[in-house]
Amino acid sequence: MLQVNPKMLPRLAEIEKDLILRRKRAEDEQWLGEIEGIDMTLTFVRTKQADAARTARRTTVLLGLPGPRPSNG
Structure with a gap:
């Protein structure tokens, strides 16, 4: 799945x-098929905005570099 960079908000x-604005014009012109397509695209854009905002709120966890295990003995 494509993730949107929070910088793109x-x-x-x-x-x-x-x-x-395009949807309003489509309503004024009664372009019903265009309205449906714009509504679908708006839903997609709003979902991506929510995903990007959620990603921006995440904190980074530094796990460090793996090293050799201590020996028991």
């Missing part, structure tokens, strides 16, 4: 804004 917001 502003771009996703731009895309969402543009889609909302």
